[in-house]
Amino acid sequence: MSQKKTEVYAPIDIESVSFRYGQQNVLENISMKIEKGSFLGLVGPNGSGKSTLIKIILGLLKPQNGKVRLFGERIEKFQQWDKIGFVSQKANSFNSGFPATVFEVVSMGLFGKIGLFRFLNKHHKRKVVEAITSVGMEKYIHQNIGQLSGGQQQRVFIARALVSDPELLILDEPTVGVDVQSVQQFYTMLKKLNQEKDMTLLLITHDMGAMTDYVTDVACLNKTLHFHGNSNEFVSNPDLSSIYGHDVHMITHNHGGH
Numbered sequence: 001m002s003q004k005k006t007e008v009y010a011p012i013d014i015e016s017v018s019f020r021y022g023q024q025n026v027l028e029n030i031s032m033k034i035e036k037g038s039f040l041g042l043v044g045p046n047g048s049g050k051s052t053l054i055k056i057i058l059g060l061l062k063p064q065n066g067k068v069r070l071f072g073e074r075i076e077k078f079q080q081w082d083k084i085g086f087v088s089q090k091a092n093s094f095n096s097g098f099p100a101t102v103f104e105v106v107s108m109g110l111f112g113k114i115g116l117f118r119f120l121n122k123h124h125k126r127k128v129v130e131a132i133t134s135v136g137m138e139k140y141i142h143q144n145i146g147q148l149s150g151g152q153q154q155r156v157f158i159a160r161a162l163v164s165d166p167e168l169l170i171l172d173e174p175t176v177g178v179d180v181q182s183v184q185q186f187y188t189m190l191k192k193l194n195q196e197k198d199m200t201l202l203l204i205t206h207d208m209g210a211m212t213d214y215v216t217d218v219a220c221l222n223k224t225l226h227f228h229g230n231s232n233e234f235v236s237n238p239d240l241s242s243i244y245g246h247d248v249h250m251i252t253h254n255h256g257g258h
């Protein structure tokens, strides 16, 4: 295959995608390009099709119409899945008896690359420590995952997704059940990953909350794509609040904390 080396392909390029479960249309004619280095917040009310769209992007569902390209390649042929990290909304559900440390859980993120039950070499161990440090969890490295708070567990799952150096990180409602203070720290951490590592981020949420302070772009989904643009444009667009209701109300945040 002859690809020009200098060309930067959009990590995600969705073209006229429609999807239905049985007779129910869930997504209608969605076209959306997510450029490298952007931090996109995908918002929409419950049942608006956000998770369905993510499943399509991850190749778990096949749309009835339209095309999806990942890093310039048609999804049907795409194989470099290690370029994509995914953290699901159900990630933070370990109970207190789960017998694995933070280090062990994050190491699992390397198994796709090195195979299960292989020993970690020095380089791998360094990657694991780096990933844990990048989410600010180094103090807890030898602690059992089940003994951490929901927000802390969620950071560990981000670290597990980061350890294989993905170029694109997709997070499906990662802040469900996480308190407001931790949510803001969490978004700050994501913004840092986006800016310092030039990682492309796609964050799905139905809660606008503080999100618009951190993302570069916003997409509003409710079966069709109502809006896709930069976050300043979104914030200054009063029409969106009538579609997205209370979720869209802007709050002035006190980043200093109380």
Ligand SMILES: Nc1ncnc2c1ncn2[C@@H]1O[C@H](COP(=O)(O)OP(=O)(O)OP(=O)(O)O)[C@@H](O)[C@H]1O
Pocket: 021, 026, 044, 045, 046, 047, 048, 049, 050, 051, 052, 053, 206
């Ligand atoms: N496996 C399925 N079979 C049939 N219908 C489904 C299935 N999964 C989702 N749906 C329906 O598709 C619609 C979109 O669901 P989806 O989970 O994509 O929305 P969402 O925006 O992620 O919602 P939420 O914010 O509540 O997680 C909903 O009406 C849902 O009931």
